[in-house]
Amino acid sequence: MYDVLVIGGGNAALCAALMAREAGASVLMLESAPRAWRGGNSQHTRNLRCMHDAPQDVLVDAYPEEEYWQDLLKVTGGLTDEKLARLAIRASSNCRPWMQKHGVRFQPPLSGALHVARTNAFFMGGGKALVNAYYRSAEAMGVKVLYETPVDAIELDEGRFAAARSGERRFEARACVLAAGGFESNREWLREAWGQNDAGEWPADNFLIRGTRFNQGVLLKYMIDAGADVIGDPSQSHCVAIDARAPLYDGGICTRIDCVSLGVVVNRDAERFYDEGEDFWPKRYAIWGRLVAGQPGQIGYSIIDAKAVGRFMPPVFPGTVAGSLPELADKLGLPREQFMRTLSDYNAACRVGTFDHTALDDCHTEGLAPAKTHWARPIDTAPFYGYPLRPGITFTYLGLKVDEHAAVHFGGRPSDNLFVAGEMMAGNVLGKGYTAGVGMSIGTAFGRIAGTRAAAAALEAKQGKHHAAA
Ligand SMILES: Cc1cc2nc3c(=O)[nH]c(=O)nc-3n(C[C@H](O)[C@H](O)[C@H](O)COP(=O)(O)OP(=O)(O)OC[C@H]3O[C@@H](n4cnc5c(N)ncnc54)[C@H](O)[C@@H]3O)c2cc1C
Secondary structure, eight states: OEEEEEEOOSHHHHHHHHHHHHTTOOEEEEOSSOGGGTTGGGGGOOEEEOOBSSOBTTBOSOBOHHHHHHHHHHHHTTOSOHHHHHHHHHHTTTSHHHHHHTTOOEEOOOGGGGGGTTTEEEETTHHHHHHHHHHHHHHHTTOEEESSOOOOEEEEETTEEEEEEETTEEEEEEEEEEOOOOSTTOHHHHHHHHOOOTTSOOGGGGOEEOSOSOOOOHHHHHHHHTTBOEESOTTOEEEEEEETTSOSSOOGGGGBOOOGGGSEEEETTSOBOSOTTSSOHHHHGGGHHHHHHTSGGGOEEEEEOGGGTTSSOOOSSOOEEESSHHHHHHHHTOOHHHHHHHHHHHHHHEEOOOOOTTTTOSOEESSOSSOOOSSOOOOOSSSEEEEEEEEEEEEEOOEEOOOTTOEEEETTEEEEEEEEOGGGTGGGTOSSOOOTTHHHHHHHHHHHHHHHHHHHHHHHHHHHHHHHHO
16 A cells, blocks of 8 residues: 555646655555646646745845735735745745756746746746656656546545545555646536526637646545535636637647737627726736636637737737738628727827836826726737637636645544645635736645645554554
8 A cells, every 4th residue: 555645647746746755655646647648737837936035046136925925915805815825925935946856947037028037937848847857756766656547536534535546446545635636627617617698608618728638627526525625716717818729728828818918909899898908918917818708709809010019929829910900800700890990999099108018108098998008009000910819717716625734624624644735725825816826836835735744644644553563
C-alpha cells in the first residue's frame, strides 16, 4: 500500500506529490489524461503572482503582502477567506527557491506583459515546462505516476479516506490529496450552472473551454454527494473573451483578444454594450467573458482600425480585414445600418486628448451611452479589423471547503487523512473575480501544504500500526 495517493496531474497535484515524497512518504499519482496531455490547466499557465518586499531576481520593486491582499479583496468583492488568502500570499513569497530546486526556471516578462513585471514571475517555457520539470523531478524521486487513470469514486469511512476507484481498479493508501481541478470541461454541468436566459438560450452552450478537457468535475461531484463541505457558487468562474474561432478545448492563451480597449466592441445587433476603456486591459480582461455571455447569441465583435495595430499582442487568428466600415460589417455578418450608426455615434462622441495606452489617459467620449472613458479615438483609418469574441472559461470556483491544513471537511469537521488543493478548493480564496497569477499561487501553496499534511498523516498511521503490533 502507498502512503499517499495524489489524484490529479497538474500543478497542485505535483506540488503535493513532491512535498509528500520529500517528507519520506511513498507516493502514487493518478492522472486521468494520457502522458502527452498531462498537466491539466497548469500546462497553459505563464506566471505566478508573488509577494515580495524588495526586488527578487525577475521581480522588480516590491509587492508587499498588504497590496496583494487589497488587490485580492478588490477583485473578489470580499468573497474570500482572509486567513487562507493571506496564507497563500505569504507562501508565494518563499516558494520559488523550492520550485527552482525541482527544475522550474523563471524569466522576466516579454514586452507585451511589462505591466506585471512587479507582481508576477514568469515561467521560462511557460506552464508546460513547469509541469514537465515537476514530473521529471517527481519520477527521479520515486513518485509513481499512472496516466489514463480517471478516478470515479472515493471510499470513505466516517470522513477518513480508505481507497480510490478507477473503473474496476482500486487504490488503497494511508492518506490522499484530491487535486483534480474544477468542472469547467464538463459542458453539461456548465449548462446546468448557467441555466437559461430570458431569451430561452442556454448561454453555456456557446462557451469555449480555454484549458484541458479532462477537468470534468467527477471527483468534485462525488465529494459533494458524499457530504463534503462545499464553498462557492457554481456559476462563478474565470471567464474571458477569446477568439470565437478557438477550439472547444485547450486553445490556451494564444486565443485571447487583447485589442478591446483600443477600439469598440459590438454585439450581433451591432450595438455597443460596455465601456471598453474602463481600466487597463489586464485588470479588465476577465470581465469580458461574462459581458459577452450576457449578449444575444453569446457573441461579440472587437472592432479596431489601423491606428491600433502594433499596440497589442497579435492574436493567433488574423482579424477580418476591410477597406471601409460598411464592408467590415458585411464581412462580419453584422447589420450594416446599425453598425454604421453605432460607429458614427462613437466617432462623433470621441474627445481626443493625449492618447497614452500605458496610462488612464484623457481620451474619452462625451454624451454617449455606454461611455468609453479612456483611449477613445475615432475608428476612421483604414484598414479596419474585426475579431469575433466568445466567452472562454478558464476555471470554475465551486470547490471543497478547507482550513489552513488543506483538510477536506465533513459537517464542519476536518478529515484527518483526506486533503484537497488547487482548483478543487480555490473558491475558498476566490469567491469571484480574478487577478492574474493567483491560481498558481493558491495551487502551489495548498498543494505543498496538502502534500506535507498527507505525508504526516500517512506516516503517523504507519507508526500507529507499528506501535499497536509491538
Ligand atoms: C489558458 C489558461 C491560462 C492560465 N494562466 C494562468 C497563469 O498564467 N497564472 C495562474 O496563476 N493561473 C493561470 N491559469 C489558471 C491555472 O491554470 C489554474 O489555477 C491552476 O493550473 C490549477 O491547478 P490545478 O492543479 O488545481 O488544476 P489542473 O492543472 O487543471 O490539474 C487538474 C488535473 O486533474 C486531472 N483530473 C481531473 N479529473 C480527474 C480524475 N477524476 N481523476 C484523475 N485525474 C483527474 C486532470 O487531468 C489534470 O491533470 C490559467 C488557466 C488557463 C486555462
